[in-house]
Amino acid sequence: MKISETIRPFIHLLFPPVCRACGKLLSGDPSAILCARCASQDVSLKLPVCDLCGLPVPAPSDPHSSPSSSHGCIPFKPAFDCIRSAVAYENPVRELIHQFKFQGSRRVRPYLQSLFADGADRLLGNFHLDAIVPVPLHWTRHFSREFNQADILAQSLSGHSGIPVLADAVRRCKRTYPQSRLGGKWRGRGLEAAFCPGTDAVSGLDLLLVDDVMTTGQTISACAAALRQAGAHHIVGYTLARRI
Incomplete structure (x- = not known):
């Protein structure tokens, strides 16, 4: 023993x-x-969802038709093609994400990684994906936190799905204020040129761009714009949670 x-x-x-x-x-x-x-408490997001933003929508009356869009769901033209999220950013998951992200809790990681994998199985089955790309942190924030939560989620999903991770496909070249702490009218400010193409080649690839939480979609869209600049073909955003 x-x-x-x-x-x-x-x-x-x-x-x-x-x-x-x-x-x-x-x-x-x-x-x-x-x-x-x-x-x-089940906070998972399930089909049918809006084709663009991934929020649940009423099932179509015709089972052979596609779900309708939740009009006005993303109030700007995103650089990604669509986005999906595994769960709503509500308790108990919200508290666990806080512990994972800001306290570095290893105890909650397997549970959150399981939610992330289950959500991918549930929501991403119809997408062709060549690689997974984690949204990067600025080096100063990575240094202080000692890890990138998006990279941890990406690596765990890669182990589950067999899809490779391109951790250096994009880099954060400008430090920005956390979007979750900004009021509505200020969100998205300062994200211009916040991301730059990295060293991993992505030209012509269909990518899954992953992050922990979606608030407005501005951050993941800015990151997707850098991948577009590098020649990415199709970009699906995927987050563990999103604010509803």
């Missing part, structure tokens, strides 16, 4: 496991990260 297995019961006695979303004491499986109540 490993020493870690010997002392684990004592660690749980001193530091009882709690739900990572609501803080409630967990009973039963000590490896669980969510209580039964939080685990039962």
Whole structure:
């Protein structure tokens, strides 16, 4: 028996496991990260969805027709062809993403990676994809955070799907203020020329551009514009979560 297995019961006695979303004491499986109540909350986004923005839309009356667009869903012309998101940015997932992104929690990663893979299976089956590209961080933010959450999601999805990752297809050449902290009228400001083509060749490729959270789509669109500049053929955005 490993020493870690010997002392684990004592660690749980001193530091009882709690739900990572609501803080409630967990009973039963000590490896669980969510209580039964939080685990039962389904925030996944399912078909049918808007062809452009990926938000759920009413099913068409004719089963052979395509879902309608949620008119005005993206109030600008995006550089990507369409975007999909695995889940709504609501609790309990919102709290787990916060812990993953800003606290570097490794405990919640497998759960979020599973949601990301499940969403891809559910929403991306009709797309031809040559490679996965993570939205990059500026080097200063990457240095302070020590990881890029989009790259972690991209690598896990690559392992699930077999689609290769092009981590150097695009780079962030200008530091910008986090879009999630900006008011509506200020979002998108400063993103001009924030991204530049990288060293990985993407000309003629169909790409899946991934990030953790979509707020307005401005960031992922600016990143897609740099990939267009490098000759990418078709770009599908895909995020773990999006604000509804």
